[in-house]
Amino acid sequence: MTSRQKLVLALLLGSQFMIAVDFSILNVALPVVGEGLGFSLAHLQWIATSFALAAAGFTLLFGRVADLVGRKNLFIGGMAVLGLSSALGGLAGSPEVLLTARVLQGLATAAVTPAGLALLTTAFKEGPLRERALGLNGALMSAGFTAGAILGGLLTDLLSWRWAFFINVPVAALVLALAPSVITDSRPERRPRLDVPGAVTVTGGLLLLVLGLTRAGETGWTAPATLAALAAGAVLLAAFVRIEQRAAAPLVPTHILGRRSVVWGNTAGLIAFATETSLVFLLTLYLQEVLGYSALATGLAFGVLGIGTVVGGLLGG
Template identity: 85%
Template sequence: MLDTAPAVPAPSEPTPTEPAPARAPRMTGRQKLVLALLLGAQFTVAVDFSILNVALPVVGAGLGFSLASLQWIATSFALAAAGFTLLFGRVADLFGRKRLFLYGMALLGLSSLLGGLATGPAVLLVARVLQGLATAAVVPAGLSLLTTAFKEGPLRERALGLNGALMSAGFTAGAVLGGLLTDLLSWRWAFLINVPVAALVVFLAPRVIEDSRPAGRTRLDVPGAITVTGGLLALVYGLTQAGEHGWGQPLTVAALAAGAALLVAFWFAEKRSAAPLVPLGILKRRSVVWGNLTGLIAFVTETSLVFLLTLYLQEVLGYSPLATGLAFGVLGLGTVLGGTLGGKVVGRLGSRATILTGGVVQAAATVSLVALGTSGAWIWLLLAATFVGGVGNMLMIVAFMVTATSGLPDAEQGLATGLATMTQQVGITMGIPIMSAIATARVTSLGGPTPETVLSGVSVAILVNSALVLAGAALAAAFLRRSR
């Protein structure tokens, strides 16, 4: 006799009323290769931001820099990197991201070789300017290649989280690596180490990365390019002069005023342009505006905190430059953890909640540093607070990158990543002069630099730093739309 009872589904199979849960998307093998290559390039340029900082006195003595001109080794790089990044981000959209990325990496390798072989100040400064130009090309082009390789969603959030982690780790690793190379070999290896890395990327990239070309030929907005590049150059120059000589110096005021005037002229040029460098519509997007404000606050506060804690470690506790760099290795671990978790947290909570969470964590960790004292035992508080603060800071940075590049077509990803990179580099430049002025004013009011007065100045600046990050995160979270 035949059994006419309906078949019972196996327990492991979903019933029609209980659909199988959607699997999280996974990267293909090619996407993993693209990600590894782009992250390696971004890590390299991040290292270049800080690799020479601890070696500046040695470089100056070796090549004959005067004490007053020593700051130009860092300033020349920052000017080129921040001044041209928005222009190059748009050039990547118009003329090809892969092409600009390859040209930028080739220029990085050649300029690093020039710097490593420099025999005088002029040659070294030319090499640093060229390294800055290479960075201005590689970072937005690489980021736009990454965002177009990974569509909006969990994979892009994960990729941007890893990118942010390695970028921040690169800033920290640069200080440690610069100290090690200078002590064990020569400061020239701070340049020469880039050469084989750049050569490897230039060799592999054409075989791994798919080209990204515009559908039609578009004219470059020359008035917009001139005004925005000139404005950013003047602004960054004014900020670096403020850090060195004070905010009230005539040259500082003139540079900042010129920068502001040129950026206003840029706004009017874009309103009249038929093919603007930066379509004003993108600047009216809430995600772009508040996402970039989050990034600006994150970079202003964390990079300036590193500066303040460097003063504490060296002027109060008496650490050497190499020991200072090694102490910041714990901060690097925190940023790597934050970047690794960042994509998952954004996917679960949304960008808005992640910005607020990261800001609260960073602010709480930062304000705890007010308790630092003159005893060497306080190093344990510094290590714990910088680790936790690094996690919070990286949550903000990952959410900033996801927010600032979301909801835009692929044709505008170079522009979006150019804006984000410009925000990052201007934030790095702004933070130190602002916090330096606060700390210096406190030290001066107490009668001059001693370990006790330096500690007091650092503590006041730390309070301002923590308040700034908390206010910035709260504002961004308040004005961003709730989204998942």
């Protein structure tokens, strides 16, 4: 790698690492946040769910927006929103303000993740360098989850849960200062269309699906609100599939989804995220509310879980 490539790699990997840290840094502080701002135990999940709704619902849409406005522009804009929303979360004095900050963090994540990955891929030609960069990206995102859990516990015990938000601000500021001059923009050779029907149906479908699953945990699987959200989400996602099959510039080309590598990659990713994120949320409450662990002890316990993911990320390239 040239010195410029190393700097680009450090900047992009550092940003993705921070995004990964955000997935877990607040988890171990949830009981403390709840006590400080007046969340009931049953409503603590919304601190995580509000982030997940925005991040899951808008990632595909922002991936296409990045192709239209430029990946570098969206990446820088997303990092700016992430820094501002983190400051807002750290200063929050009510549940409403905190949840607003989490939604904005989720939107920033939905913008930065696809744009950053596209910039990382185009910064290196196909071959060993790109494979190495993507392997490091996987390892660092896994390490970010582990570091986030430990760091969240450390900050909560020594300072305050608010520093789980504030720590993002200087990192985002550093990226915003360096990215405009270091990162080279990339766009597809042909300017794609936005595919508005596809964007509306997939975003709405994912939002309703996650909302339905969340409502099921609060009111039960047979509650009318739960069934309505799940059914509406399923209808919109089915419509999305039909739209993508006919669209001139689909958000997700359906022929790609049939490739074995994509099928197995998506399946493994779905299983990993579905099990690990729910496991971490429930274990956080169990370790602290039932067993009486401190936030730091909880973070260290999750560090054991993270070692395997780091090793997997290093070998994955």
